[in-house]
Every structure is written in structure tokens, then in C-alpha cells.
């Protein structure tokens with residue numbers, strides 16, 4: 525009985541933040557720069573607007589291409605647009621009142637100003653961005669206070685969350701079960717993540 529309850533907990537429905545953070549991690553894997561960043565924008569009702577990664581301009585060489593590399597100036601790669609910047613561009617809207625921005629990395633001050641302008645009210649991230657100076661951090665905190673923005677690091681361990689989601693996807697009716705026409709289940713070990 526105890527074991528069944530444990531199983532139930534493990535495959536319980538993930539929260540909005542759990543799924544959204546998992547999604548931007550997938551997105552970050554498409555990055556072409558030395559630091560893989562993924563970000564997304566959601567409306568106040570938690571519907572997704574846009575998702576993006578950091579990378580070069582369309583048609584331009586990628587930082588990771590042989591003989592190219594990052595264009596580093598003061599510790600920032602200037603070859604790439606940031607993930608939050610690209611997500612805003614794809615969203616194509618002036619404002620997302622009460623919206624959410626989630627990023628794998630803490631936003632830089634330039635992207636953060638964009639988010640303030642969009643009227644985003646929740647900004648979440650997984651990893652601290654080491655390039656923000658103390659002055660920039662103070663400025664961001666001040667903007668948060670004035671504009672009523674929550675800026676916070678995700679409190680859960682993302683690998684645990686991803687494992688929880690995968691387990692749910694493997695339960696009967698989940699996308700990765702034997703009912704899946706592609707038979708994907710056979711590709712995963714039965715003790716995945718244990």
C-alpha cells in the first residue's frame with residue numbers, strides 16, 4: 525500500500541512551473557552559443573506565447589561552428605541575441621500584462637528591462653547569471669519593488685522534476701507507454717532514473 529502511494533505521488537500531475545521550466549530546458553538545447561539558454565513567455569492565464577533560445581542572427585555563423593567562437597566583449601557574447609530577447613521578438617506583442625517569463629538563466633539587465641516594459645509580473649530562472657554586477661542586481665531589485673514583479677530562482681531540482689514528468693509520460697495513457705504507436709517505451713529502461 526505504501527509503495528502504491530509512493531508511486532502515485534511520483535506520477536502526480538506536474539505544476540505549471542514544473543512543465544514550463546522543463547520546456548525551456550529542452551529549448552535551451554537548440555542554442556548555438558557557449559552558454560545554452562532557453563526562455564519562454566506565458567500570458568497571465570499561463571497559456572504559452574513564445575519560446576526561444578540564444579543564438580546568432582538568421583543565416584549568420586554559429587558561435588559553436590569551427591573557427592568562429594563567441595564574440596566576447598566584457599564577458600558577454602555579442603554575436604548572439606539573448607533567449608528572452610528572441611522570445612519577445614517572436615511574441616510580437618507590446619505588452620503581456622501579468623505574464624510570466626521563465627528562463628534557464630537569470631536575465632541580464634537589458635533583457636530584464638524588456639520584461640518590465642512587457643508588464644511581465646513573474647520572472648523565474650534556474651541558474652544565477654554571473655555577469656550581473658551588484659549595481660545591476662540592485663537596479664533590478666528596485667524595479668521589482670516598484671513594478672510589483674516577482675523575480676525568483678526555481679525552488680525545485682530540475683532533474684527531479686524532469687524525472688517526475690517522464691514517469692507520468694510512461695504511465696498508462698502517457699505519451700511514452702506501450703500504447704504509443706511508435707513503441708517508444710522499449711527504448712527506456714524500466715528503472716529509469718532510480
Ligand SMILES: [Zn+2]
Pocket residue numbers: 556557558587593594595601602603604
Ligand atoms: Zn556566443
Ligand SMILES: [Zn+2]
Pocket residue numbers: 606607608609631632633634635636
Ligand atoms: Zn539578456
